[in-house]
Amino acid sequence: MNEDRCIKCGSCTRACPVLNDPLGPGFPGPRGAGVDAPRFPERDSIGQIALMCTMCHACEWACPSGISLTLSMLRLRSGLNEADRLPGHRRMMDNIASCGRTVSTEFKGWREEGNRTLYFPGCIGLGRLTHLTEAASSLLTALGVSHDISSAAVCCGSPLLKIGATGVAEDLRRRNMEVFSRYDRVITSCPGCTNQLREVYGIRAEHMVEVLKGSDPRSKLDGRWALQVPCHLKRGLSPWAADDMASVLVAAGVDVVRVPGEDCCCGGGGGMLAGFPETSSSIARNKVQMYRSTGVDGIITACPFCSLNLGRQGIRVLDIGEALAPKR
Amino acid sequence: MRKDVLIIGGGATGAGIARDLALRGVDCLLLDMGDFCHGASGGNHGLLHSGGRYVVKDPGSAAECAVENTVLKRIAPFCIEDTGGLFVSLPEDDPLFADRFKDACRSTGVPTEEIGAEEATSSEPGLNPLAVRCFRVPDGSVDPFSLVQANICDAREAGALALNHCAVTGMTVEDGRIVRVDVQDRRGRLSSPIVPEVVVNASGAWVADVAGLAACTARAGLDQGSMLVTYGRQCRHVINRLREPSNGDIAVPSHTSTVLGTTSRPARSPDDSAVTREDVDFLLRETSALLPSLRGCRIVRAYGGVRPLLGGNGREASRSFSITRGDAVDNLVSVAGGKLTTYRLMAEKVSDTVCDMLGNSSGCRTHLEALGPPADVEGGSIALARLRRKYGRMASSISTSDTRVICSCEQVLRSEVTAVLKTGDALTLADVMRRTRAGMGYCQGLDCTLSVLELMMQGAKMDPLLALREFLREREHGISQASGDQLRQGLLREHVLNGVYGMGEME
Ligand SMILES: Cc1cc2nc3c(=O)[nH]c(=O)nc-3n(C[C@H](O)[C@H](O)[C@H](O)COP(=O)(O)OP(=O)(O)OC[C@H]3O[C@@H](n4cnc5c(N)ncnc54)[C@H](O)[C@@H]3O)c2cc1C
Ligand code: SF4
Ligand code: SF4
Numbered sequence: 001m002n003e004d005r006c007i008k009c010g011s012c013t014r015a016c017p018v019l020n021d022p023l024g025p026g027f028p029g030p031r032g033a034g035v036d037a038p039r040f041p042e043r044d045s046i047g048q049i050a051l052m053c054t055m056c057h058a059c060e061w062a063c064p065s066g067i068s069l070t071l072s073m074l075r076l077r078s079g080l081n082e083a084d085r086l087p088g089h090r091r092m093m094d095n096i097a098s099c100g101r102t103v104s105t106e107f108k109g110w111r112e113e114g115n116r117t118l119y120f121p122g123c124i125g126l127g128r129l130t131h132l133t134e135a136a137s138s139l140l141t142a143l144g145v146s147h148d149i150s151s152a153a154v155c156c157g158s159p160l161l162k163i164g165a166t167g168v169a170e171d172l173r174r175r176n177m178e179v180f181s182r183y184d185r186v187i188t189s190c191p192g193c194t195n196q197l198r199e200v201y202g203i204r205a206e207h208m209v210e211v212l213k214g215s216d217p218r219s220k221l222d223g224r225w226a227l228q229v230p231c232h233l234k235r236g237l238s239p240w241a242a243d244d245m246a247s248v249l250v251a252a253g254v255d256v257v258r259v260p261g262e263d264c265c266c267g268g269g270g271g272m273l274a275g276f277p278e279t280s281s282s283i284a285r286n287k288v289q290m291y292r293s294t295g296v297d298g299i300i301t302a303c304p305f306c307s308l309n310l311g312r313q314g315i316r317v318l319d320i321g322e323a324l325a326p327k328r
Numbered sequence: 329m330r331k332d333v334l335i336i337g338g339g340a341t342g343a344g345i346a347r348d349l350a351l352r353g354v355d356c357l358l359l360d361m362g363d364f365c366h367g368a369s370g371g372n373h374g375l376l377h378s379g380g381r382y383v384v385k386d387p388g389s390a391a392e393c394a395v396e397n398t399v400l401k402r403i404a405p406f407c408i409e410d411t412g413g414l415f416v417s418l419p420e421d422d423p424l425f426a427d428r429f430k431d432a433c434r435s436t437g438v439p440t441e442e443i444g445a446e447e448a449t450s451s452e453p454g455l456n457p458l459a460v461r462c463f464r465v466p467d468g469s470v471d472p473f474s475l476v477q478a479n480i481c482d483a484r485e486a487g488a489l490a491l492n493h494c495a496v497t498g499m500t501v502e503d504g505r506i507v508r509v510d511v512q513d514r515r516g517r518l519s520s521p522i523v524p525e526v527v528v529n530a531s532g533a534w535v536a537d538v539a540g541l542a543a544c545t546a547r548a549g550l551d552q553g554s555m556l557v558t559y560g561r562q563c564r565h566v567i568n569r570l571r572e573p574s575n576g577d578i579a580v581p582s583h584t585s586t587v588l589g590t591t592s593r594p595a596r597s598p599d600d601s602a603v604t605r606e607d608v609d610f611l612l613r614e615t616s617a618l619l620p621s622l623r624g625c626r627i628v629r630a631y632g633g634v635r636p637l638l639g640g641n642g643r644e645a646s647r648s649f650s651i652t653r654g655d656a657v658d659n660l661v662s663v664a665g666g667k668l669t670t671y672r673l674m675a676e677k678v679s680d681t682v683c684d685m686l687g688n689s690s691g692c693r694t695h696l697e698a699l700g701p702p703a704d705v706e707g708g709s710i711a712l713a714r715l716r717r718k719y720g721r722m723a724s725s726i727s728t729s730d731t732r733v734i735c736s737c738e739q740v741l742r743s744e745v746t747a748v749l750k751t752g753d754a755l756t757l758a759d760v761m762r763r764t765r766a767g768m769g770y771c772q773g774l775d776c777t778l779s780v781l782e783l784m785m786q787g788a789k790m791d792p793l794l795a796l797r798e799f800l801r802e803r804e805h806g807i808s809q810a811s812g813d814q815l816r817q818g819l820l821r822e823h824v825l826n827g828v829y830g831m832g833e834m835e
Contacts, residue, residue, distance in 0.1 A: 004559045004626050007817040008736070008771040036736050039560065039584055065813070 001072055003035045005065040012059035012069060017265040018052055023282040027052035030059035034069035037076055048084050050076050052279065055162055055270030057235035077164035088274030089163040096168060100154030103127035109134060110151045117147040118183040122190035123155050124304035132304060136189045136208060136321030143215050153179045158196035162271040173201055187211055189321055190304050191232035208321055209233065209241055209302050212248045217324040219252040223297030227256060228310060229263040230303035245302050245320060252324055259294050268309030280309060288313040331357045333682055334509055334524035336496050336538050339369035340472065340668050342530035343479035344675030350486035352683060352690040357522065358488060359511060361495030363759045365476050367532040369668060370762060371601060371633025373555055373589045375566055375580045376400060376408055376468035377669040380415055380440065381573055382647055383432035389647040390436040392670045397466055399672060404699040406716045407474035411581055413467025413566035414448055416618060417460045421571045426461040429570060440465050452565055454619045467566035469582045471717060472668055473762045478699045478720040493755050494518060499541040505659050506542050515755065526682050529662040533598035533634045539662055544654040546662045548636035552600055554607040555589035559626040559770050562586040567618050576614025584738060585628065588615040601632035608809045626813045628770045629806035638665045649674050651681055718765065735776035737769020745780055749787050757781060757799035772803045774821045800825065
C-alpha cells in the first residue's frame with residue numbers, strides 16, 4: 001500500500017462528507033482510518049467507528065499523494081472482530097444467509113427465458129425499490145435489449161466487502177459466476193454492483209447509463225430536475241460516465257439543472273445506511289435541503305442507494321431508468 | 329548551595345550516576361545545560377547492543393555490552409523492544425569474518441546462534457535473499473529518552489535534585505579542590521553557586537570543556553555519526569551487516585520507524601552533528617544491501633550525534649570508557665566514552681569512585697532494582713503498553729479515557745502532553761517532543777506543534793513565536809536533506825508556515 005506518501009495536507013478530511021456532517025464526529029476520518037491506523041497495527045480493532053465511512057472516494061480524489069485511502073480502509077474493515085459488527089450489518093448478514101441478498105426480496109417479475117443478456121438489479125432493486133427495477137426492465141425492452149432477470153443471481157458481494165465480511169463476499173461471487181456463465185452480457189443499475197463485477201469478478205458489466213449512452217430515449221418528464229451523481233458512478237466507474245448521465249437526460253428532453261455539490265455523497269453507501277442510519281440520513285437531509293434551495297422539482301440519480309436514502313427525505317427522486325422509461 | 333556531589337551532564341551516564349548515588353543515600357545534584365538527552369544520549373542509534381558488533385575488534389566492550397544487555401532487559405524492559413538481532417553477510421563480504429565472529433562471540437560471552445539463510449529470510453522477510461551467513465544475537469531496540477527519564481525519576485524519588493536547562497559556566501579551584509561552581513539557570517531556579525564535595529564530569533563530548541573549567545585536561549577525540557529515520561518499521565529484528573565494523577551496517581526498528589546508521593567522521597566540536605547529503609545517500613545504499621526494500625523508502629529525517637573517543641580514530645577507537653581523577657584537582661572525576669548500553673556499568677564504577685572519596689561504604693543497587701514497570705503486565709491494554717514504553721512508571725498517571733490525539737503521526741494523546749507539562753521539566757517544544765514523541769513523526773511537527781504550544785501557554789508565560797521558531801529550526805536541520813515524498817512534505821510545511829502563518833516574513 002502507499003499510505004507512506006501522506007503529507008498531512010488535510011485535503012482528504014476536507015472532502016469527507018461524514019466528517020463534514022454534524023453527526024459525523026466520532027469517525028477518525030480518511031487520514032485517521034486510512035493512513036494513521038495501519039501505522040499502529042496494535043490498534044487493529046479501531047472498532048466500529050472504522051465503518052463510519054460511505055466509501056464515496058471523495059477523499060481519494062482529493063488526495064494529492066494518490067493514496068488508495070478506500071482500499072486501505074477496506075483492509076482495516078476486513079480485520080474487524082465479529083463482536084464489533086453493527087446491528088444493521090448483522091441484519092444484512094442474516095438476510096444473506098436466508099435469501100442470498102442483503103434485504104429481503106420483494107420482486108416478483110423474474111424472467112428466465114434464456115436470453116443472452118442478464119439484467120442484474122441488485123439487492124435494493126429487488127427488495128426495497130422494485131418499481132425502479134420494473135422501469136429499467138421495460139426501458140431495456142423498449143430499447144430492444146431482450147434480457148433475463150434471474151432469481152438465481154444473489155448479492156454481488158460489494159456490501160459484504162464494505163462491512164468486512166470478505167469470506168461471505170467470495171462465496172457469493174462463486175454462486176453468481178455460475179449464473180453469469182450462461183450470459184454474454186450483464187447490465188446493472190447499481191454502480192456498486194457494476195464496480196464489484198468489474199473489479200472483483202473481472203467481467204465487463206455495464207451500467208444502465210452506459211447502455212443508454214448509445215441510444216436516444218425520449219422523456220416525457222415535466223419540471224426542472226437536478227442530478228444526484230452517484231459516487232460509485234463518477235469516482236468508481238469513470239467521471240465520463242457521470243457526464244454521460246447528464247447528456248443522456250438532456251438529449252431526452254429533460255430540463256436538467258446542474259447544481260454545485262451534485263456529485264457529493266448522499267450518505268447511503270459503504271454500509272452506512274444499515275450501520276449508522278442516523279448519520280446516513282443526516283447527510284441526506286442536508287443534501288436535500290441544498291437541492292430544495294435551488295427550487296427544482298426533484299432529483300434524478302442512477303443508483304438505488306441514492307434513490308432510497310434521498311427519497312426518504314421527502315423529495316421526489318427518480319432513477320434514470322424511471323426518468324426515461326416509456327409510460328405504461 | 330551545598331551538595332555532596334554535583335553531576336554535570338544529564339545524558340545516560342549522568343542520569344545513571346545520579347540514580348546510583350541517590351540509591352546509596354548520597355545527596356546529589358544533576359545539571360544539564362540543555363534538556364536531559366541534549367547530547368549523544370539523544371542523538372544515537374538506539375541499539376541495545378548484544379556486544380556482537382564489537383566482538384572481533386573490541387572484545388572488552390563486547391563483554392561489557394553482553395552483560396549489561398541482560399541487566400537492562402531485566403531492570404528496564406518497558407523501554408526496550410526485545411526484537412532480537414541478526415548478523416548477516418552478503419556474497420561480497422569476507423567469508424572468513426563470519427568464523428572469526430563466531431569464535432569471538434564465544435570468547436566474549438555474547439550469546440549467538442548460527443542459522444541458515446532460509447530460516448533468516450523466513451523470520452525477516454525483507455532480508456536480501458542472497459544472504460550467506462546469518463547469526464542470531466540478543467540485540468534490542470531501546471528508547472534512550474525513556475531510559476534516561478526513568479533514571480532521573482528514580483534518582484529524584486531517592487532524593488536527588490535534577491535540573492535541566494541549567495549550565496555549569498565556571499569553577500573556582502582553591503588548594504587543589506573545586507570549591508565553587510557557577511551555574512546559569514535558564515529558569516532561575518538556582519541563584520547561588522554550588523559548593524560540592526565532589527564534582528562528576530559526565531558531559532560526554534563536552535568532557536574536555538568542562539574539565540577545562542577547573543583547568544584540568546581530559547583527552548578525547550570527537551567523532552560524528554549520522555542516522556536516518558524511515559517511515560514505518562522496515563524490519564522486525566535489528567539487522568547488522570556481518571563484516572568488519574564499517575559505516576551503514578545497522579538497521580534498528582524503533583516505535584513507528586526504523587533507524588539506519590551509522591557513519592563516522594571527525595567532529596570539530598560537540599555541536600558539529602550536521603548530516604551531509606553524502607551521508608544520506610551512503611546510508612541508504614549500504615543498508616539497502618541488507619534490506620532491499622529500503623531503496624525506495626521514505627526518509628523522514630536525518631540526525632547526527634557526536635561521541636567522545638578514547639584513543640584511535642573513528643571505528644578503530646575503543647568503545648569502552650575511562651574514569652579519570654583531575655590531574656591537579658582532587659575532587660573532580662571525569663568519565664567519558666562507553667555506550668548507551670553500558671551506561672549503568674559506567675555509572676556504577678563512577679559511583680564506586682565517588683563513594684570511596686566520600687567515605688560512603690554502601691554498594692551499588694542499580695542492577696537489582698527495577699527502573700520501571702515490567703514489560704507486559706498481564707491484562708494491560710496495548711495503548712497502555714505504548715504509554716509504558718515512553719513513560720515507565722509515570723504511564724499509570726496518564727488518562728487514556730480522553731482519547732483526543734494531539735500528534736497523529738505518533739498517536740500522542742493530548743493527556744500525555746498535559747501530564748508531561750505537569751512535571752515542570754519541559755521548557756521548550758522540543759522538550760515535550762523528547763518525552764512524548766509529538767513532532768517526531770513524518771510530518772515533523774506540522775500537525776501538532778501549534779496545539780502543543782497552546783497547551784504550554786496555558787501553564788507558563790512564554791513567547792510563543794520565539795518558542796515556535798526555536799523548535800521549527802531544530803526540526804529543519806533534520807529535513808534539509810529531504811527528497812521524494814519528504815520533500816513534498818517539506819514544501820507543504822514551508823507553504824503553511826510562511827505562506828499561511830507568515831512566519832517567514834516576521835523573521
Ligand atoms: C552516532 C552515535 C550512535 C550511537 N549509537 C549507539 C547505540 O546504538 N547504542 C549504544 O549503546 N550507544 C550508542 N552510542 C553511544 C551513546 O550514545 C553514548 O555513549 C551515550 O549516549 C553517552 O552518554 P553520556 O551521558 O556520556 O553523554 P551525553 O549524552 O552526550 O551527555 C552529556 C551531557 O552533558 C551536558 N553538558 C555538557 N556541558 C555541560 C555544562 N557545561 N553544563 C551542564 N551540562 C553540560 C550536555 O548537554 C549533555 O546532555 C552512539 C553514539 C553516537 C554518537
Ligand atoms: S470514502 Fe468518502 S466517506 Fe469515506 S473517508 Fe473517504 S471521503 Fe469520507
Ligand atoms: S489528502 Fe492524502 S496526503 Fe493529504 S492528508 Fe489526506 S491522505 Fe494525506
